[in-house]
Amino acid sequence: MGGWKRFELTKSSDPSSSVKERLLSSMAWATLKWTQRLVYPNDYRTFQSFAVQTDTALPLTSASSSAYMTTIMIGTLQTPFVVQIDTGSSDLWVEGTECTACHGPHHYNVSQSRSAYLDGTPNLLTYGDGSFVGYLVKDNVSFGGLSIKQQYFTNVVDADNSEAATFSILKYDGLMGLALNNLTQSTAVVDPGGVSTKNTVIQSLVKQGSLSSPVFTVFLNPQGSTFSPSHQGELTIGITxxxxxxxxxxxxxxxxxxxxxxxxxxxxxxxxxxxxxxxxxxxxxxxxxxxxxxxxxxxxxxxxxxxxxxxxxxxxxxxxxxxxxxxxxxxxxxxxxxxxxxxxxxxxxxxxxxxxxxxxxxxxxxxxxxxxxxxxxxxxxxxxxxxxxxxxxxxxxxxxxxxxxxxxxxxxxxxxxxxxxxxxxxxxxxxxxxxxxxxxxxxxxxxxxx
Missing domain, CATH: 2.40.70.10 (Acid Proteases)
Incomplete structure (x- = not known):
């Protein structure tokens, strides 16, 4: 029987950005991601029995309390990516090496991962006044001791100026959507992100039988130094x-x-x-x-x-x-x-x-x-x-x-x-x-x- 692990969330502060810049950036992001109506194709969600393997808790960092991030690993090279966690959207995406407008510290290179499967389906991640362009890829994703085989995500190859500026300020490589995502038929929904026909990372873990319970939790600590300098939040998967x-x-x-x-x-x-x-x-x-x-x-x-x-x-x-x-x-x-x-x-x-x-x-x-x-x-x-x-x-x-x-x-x-x-x-x-x-x-x- 597996135990459970913690993943702390930390704040990636940028001393050069003011409170005003961080707040305006976060407000722009919220407005952008919630003002686009999207059409989702058929997507049938099924859950298998929950075999206990391991549960985990991911550390979160925060860009000066503007966004909370954690680190995931993708591909055979186990390339690290700092991704924002987001219960308001469903897609997983990271910046690709082709994206010259992307300014995060890490970029995904599909040609360097032997476990990658290039789906190639174009995906436009639209957030109202801003957007990303990419294509679907499957590759192995891991975080905190949990592994997902062949998780779908979007490899971003271009971003418009508004989105590039937002992520330049908040300094991360992508986003991990954690919405409920319980669609069973083609329907129009207001959701930030692209045409998501795939499971979220949590749904993938559940379907693989990797969790003792189909639950995840979010703990945000605005005063990280009270617990420890790096403990600014926690994403716990499989247990409360x-x-x-x-x-x-x-x-x-x-x-x-x-x-x-x-x-x-x-x-x-x-x-x-x-x-x-x-x-x-x-x-x-x-x-x-x-x-x-x-x-x-x-x-x-x-x-x-x-x-x-x-x-x-x-x-x-x-x-x-x-x-x-x-x-x-x-x-x-x-x-x-x-x-x-x-x-x-x-x-x-x-x-x-x-x-x-x-x-x-x-x-x-x-x-x-x-x-x-x-x-x-x-x-x-x-x-x-x-x-x-x-x-x-x-x-x-x-x-x-x-x-x-x-x-x-x-x-x-x-x-x-x-x-x-x-x-x-x-x-x-x-x-x-x-x-x-x-x-x-x-x-x-x-x-x-x-």
Whole structure:
């Protein structure tokens, strides 16, 4: 019987890029990847029995909290590739040696791998205003002691300027999509990526019987140095890790988004209401869906909810900075007055304390940005890393459900020590604890009532 292993996620920070550059890059990526309607051909998903071989936990790194990456190996040369993990899309792709516009540190060379099978089918990876061009290849892929024989992926040979710039800033070689991807017929869906007729890496592992359980989890740590300098997150495959969360997981069945697909493709949950202070926004009449997306940095909602409900609830002066596409506030004032923000997913409350979604934008911790943005071109809400810092997430690919529990990760770190006259870090922690205690009571009451 096999055990399980951990794969840490680390942050690949670029000291030359500013907070603004990283946020704009991540927001552009989120908008790009969610604004293209794609047609998927027949794709029948079947799961074999789960023979226990080995489970694993991959380390994650982060490009200054803009994207979380891990390392995979491809081909007979076991070439390493740093790939972003993304529960919001399904494709695996890496930059190829033919791609002169790609600026990641590693490139795939199909001619140098004896285990490669050149399918050659063209694949256009379209992300709204930007795109990659490549072709399908099969080759052996491994990570953390797990191996996949002949995994399909896209070998990228060209990228337009917008995508090349994004990945030049975030500095990685490709992307590993981890969407549910449970399509059983030809259907049009909104999904970032190309014409994906193949299994995700998780589905391939399940079909090979390599996992003890068809589950993977994502733990994101905004304060990596608290655990270790390199431990900034973890992707665990085949098992959940109770040391990374408090209490128990609340399992929520994934919803079909009817205006996107008649099938379950995304890790989507219905948002029944949103509470911001004394305002409760009922979203049950007009169905609203949120996709749990670790490949997106911020939380994305519609502009009406952000501008007319969330921002007014903060109780402080706020300024919209168009160059950032974000609302800016005074950190101390907002941490003092802002309420917990409670997302009710399928009727259960999942709160964020003010310090979870009001984040420092300046070195002196005086100016903050609200970690929630809007784009009415994106068809759903997105629960990105700002949400997942507080909520440990588990994904069951067989039963089609998401598990959420309060993460043990510490609050988002300050940029440096507080200056004289500002609120102390301990006081800020007390506010967070107070808000989370209140929200936890609400959670228990909702659970008891159900």
């Amino acid at each position: 890790d109770a040391s990374k969360y408090r209490g128990s997981l609340s399992w929520l069945d994934v919803d079909v988004i009817p205006y996107i697909s008649p099938e379950k493709f995304h890790w989507a949950l219905s948002v029944t209401s949103l509470q911001a202070g004394g305002t409760i926004l009922d979203l049950s009449v007009t169905p609203t869906y949120a996709i749990v997306d670790c490949g997106t940095t911020l939380i994305h909602v519609d502009s009406n909810t952000l501008n007319n409900t969330i921002i007014p609830s903060l109780g402080v002066n706020s300024t919209f900075r168009s160059s950032w596409n974000l609302w800016m506030v005074d950190c101390v004032a907002a941490w003092r007055s802002a309420p917990p923000l409670i997302f009710y997913l399928k009727g259960l409350p999942f709160p964020l304390a003010p310090s979870d979604y009001i984040l420092p934008a300046s070195a002196d911790n005086r100016t903050c940005y609200v970690g929630i943005t809007s784009s009415d071109t994106v068809p759903t809400w997105l629960l990105g890393d700002v949400f997942l810092y507080r909520w440990y997430s588990a994904f069951d690919v067989q039963l089609g459900r998401v598990g959420l529990a309060q993460s043990v990760a510490p609050p988002t770190p300050l940029n440096q020590s507080w200056t004289a006259g500002s609120v102390s870090g301990s006081t800020r922690a007390e506010w967070s604890a107070h808000h989370l205690l209140l929200a936890s009571i609400l959670y228990l009451l909702a659970w008891w009532a159900s």
